[in-house]
Amino acid sequence: MLFKPLTKDEIKEVETTINQLLDSDAMTIVLKRRTLIKIKGDRSDVYLVLKEDIPLLERLSSKLPEKNFSIVHARIKLGFFIHEKFLIAIESISFLSPLTRKRISLDTKSTQKFIYGKDVVINTISLQKQIEHLEENATIMVFSDNNIPLGYAKVFSKEKNPWLQNLVDVGIFLRSEKSAF
Amino acid sequence: MSKNRIPMEFVERWESFYGKSQTESIIHNLRQDDPRIIVPNLLKIDISNLMLQLECKGFKFKKIKELNGLIVTLEPFNIVSTPEYLSGMFSIQALSSLIPPLTLQPSPYSTVADLAASPGIKTSFLAQQMNNKGTIIAIEKSSKRIPALKANLIRMGVLNTIILNLDSVLFPKLDIQVDHILLDAPCSGTGLKLAKNKRLRPRILNDIFRLAKQQEALLEKAWEQLKPNGTLVYSTCSLEPEEGEVQIGNFLEHHENEAVLLSIPFDIGSPGNKTNWKIPLHTQLIKTKRIFPKLGYDGFFTAILKKVIN
Numbered sequence: 001m002l003f004k005p006l007t008k009d010e011i012k013e014v015e016t017t018i019n020q021l022l023d024s025d026a027m028t029i030v031l032k033r034r035t036l037i038k039i040k041g042d043r044s045d046v047y048l049v050l051k052e053d054i055p056l057l058e059r060l061s062s063k064l065p066e067k068n069f070s071i072v073h074a075r076i077k078l079g080f081f082i083h084e085k086f087l088i089a090i091e092s093i094s095f096l097s098p099l100t101r102k103r104i105s106l107d108t109k110s111t112q113k114f115i116y117g118k119d120v121v122i123n124t125i126s127l128q129k130q131i132e133h134l135e136e137n138a139t140i141m142v143f144s145d146n147n148i149p150l151g152y153a154k155v156f157s158k159e160k161n162p163w164l165q166n167l168v169d170v171g172i173f174l175r176s177e178k179s180a181f
Numbered sequence: 182m183s184k185n186r187i188p189m190e191f192v193e194r195w196e197s198f199y200g201k202s203q204t205e206s207i208i209h210n211l212r213q214d215d216p217r218i219i220v221p222n223l224l225k226i227d228i229s230n231l232m233l234q235l236e237c238k239g240f241k242f243k244k245i246k247e248l249n250g251l252i253v254t255l256e257p258f259n260i261v262s263t264p265e266y267l268s269g270m271f272s273i274q275a276l277s278s279l280i281p282p283l284t285l286q287p288s289p290y291s292t293v294a295d296l297a298a299s300p301g302i303k304t305s306f307l308a309q310q311m312n313n314k315g316t317i318i319a320i321e322k323s324s325k326r327i328p329a330l331k332a333n334l335i336r337m338g339v340l341n342t343i344i345l346n347l348d349s350v351l352f353p354k355l356d357i358q359v360d361h362i363l364l365d366a367p368c369s370g371t372g373l374k375l376a377k378n379k380r381l382r383p384r385i386l387n388d389i390f391r392l393a394k395q396q397e398a399l400l401e402k403a404w405e406q407l408k409p410n411g412t413l414v415y416s417t418c419s420l421e422p423e424e425g426e427v428q429i430g431n432f433l434e435h436h437e438n439e440a441v442l443l444s445i446p447f448d449i450g451s452p453g454n455k456t457n458w459k460i461p462l463h464t465q466l467i468k469t470k471r472i473f474p475k476l477g478y479d480g481f482f483t484a485i486l487k488k489v490i491n
Contacts, residue, residue, distance in 0.1 A: 053316070053343070056316070056343075056357070057343070059355070059356065059357065060343075060345070060355055060357070063354055063355050063356055064347070064351065064354055064355065068347065068348070068351060069345065069346065069347045069351070070345070070346045070347075071343065071344070071345055072327055072331070072344045072345065072346050073331055073334075073342065073343065073344035074343045074344075075340055075341065075342065075343065076340050077335070090335070091335045093268075094269070094335075094338030094340065095340055111264055115262075115264055115267055144264045146234060148264045148265065148268045148270070149268060150264060150267075150268070170264070170267035170268050170336070171267055173267055173332055173335075173336045174261060174262070174267065
């Protein structure tokens with residue numbers, strides 16, 4: 001089979017990680033209509049598909065020998081597992097950005113820095129205010145000042161010079177299109 | 182061979198198909214570099230708001246009347262480094278690429294197969310028309326072209342697509358029937374502007390017959406998987422009738438009881454039946470579009486076929 005469903009533990013790990021990122025139980029609600037699968041490949045990539053996709057994917061998997069054919073993507077890639085830990089991927093941003101409450105909006109200069117793959121120093125009162133309620137090491141979604149989703153970052157708010165660690169950003173579409181996808 | 186030289190073999194062919202004056206226009210336009218043209222991603226933004234956001238950064242645009250695109254008239258820095266591009270609010274492309282998906286007009290809850298999907302610009306326009314609903318099965322034979330396809334679909338926020346690495350001639354073996362098919366077939370590419378066409382060499386003439394056979398096989402295989410009342414758009418970026426009008430004319434003759442051409446809802450290009458050929462072309466070809474190269478457009482051929490039940 002070219003794909004397989006996630007185990008209960010894996011589903012729990014994905015659901016918890018994304019709910020924490022969204023600061024709500026939105027992922028739990030999403031999973032009532034959708035389901036999670038892994039596609040056979042080099043990494044344990046996790047895709048969110050519709051429940052009614054499963055018969056189609058099963059049909060596709062059964063009809064051709066694997067040497068002639070592979071499924072390389074199915075609807076929404078959310079992330080991947082490394083050593084049983086689920087990590088979020090940039091591919092999820094279009095789907096998750098309307099759902100998140102844990103977010104920061106950067107000014108123009110910081111936006112440019114962030115999409116070039118750099119970390120961002122929190123050096124204005126406006127940025128400080130946006131992160132002061134967040135726990136240390138929280139993963140958040142980063143937006144531009146006109147609400148364009150830019151990527152994911154980890155917050156270091158309690159340090160002397162607070163900063164955002166760039167986990168992944170949309171600049172990857174230019175920097176490493178061939179290797180990243 | 183200089184960048185702008187067009188081999189005489191092509192010039193003579195085009196004169197025989199389209200006449201001297203049209204050929205002169207083709208040659209003139211193939212030599213012109215296109216300006217940068219951007220097209221908003223309607224899943225994320227409309228054209229007015231996109232203009233507004235980019236004009237705040239110093240860009241200036243001219244609207245293109247017939248299609249939803251913008252010519253960039255002032256680019257203070259590379260537009261692909263803007264957050265708007267990186268987050269998929271627009272794509273950069275020749276306008277001809279818009280015509281096949283806009284002609285197909287898939288409904289939001291349909292199942293669509295895109296048979297030569299990379300780099301995914303047309304696939305993303307299908308998703309926009311479907312409002313990210315339904316299912317697109319995007320098939321790409323070359324594994325080297327898959328990363329670009331994935332990256333474009335992800336950047337554009339396309340959420341309704343399953344990508345298969347598969348030779349499209351094996352599509353019937355998957356045993357699935359679909360409502361719509363987009364077949365932007367591999368072709369000689371003789372309609373592409375010279376600035377981006379590395380293939381316009383005399384030897385490509387030898388390939389036209391081989392490519393036409395390949396296109397015929399793809400078209401026949403695709404047709405098998407189309408549901409009754411389903412529609413199929415066939416397109417090529419070629420100026421050669423063997424890859425356009427003649428291909429579709431032959432197909433109509435072989436499928437006279439089950440295939441009809443539908444009209445293309447754009448006032449762009451000329452009807453395909455005006456092309457000269459050794460024997461008279463099929464009368465239905467008046468409904469196809471032969472687009473000659475011009476500002477923003479590559480040379481192109483498009484037809485939409487409907488599968489009817491008799």
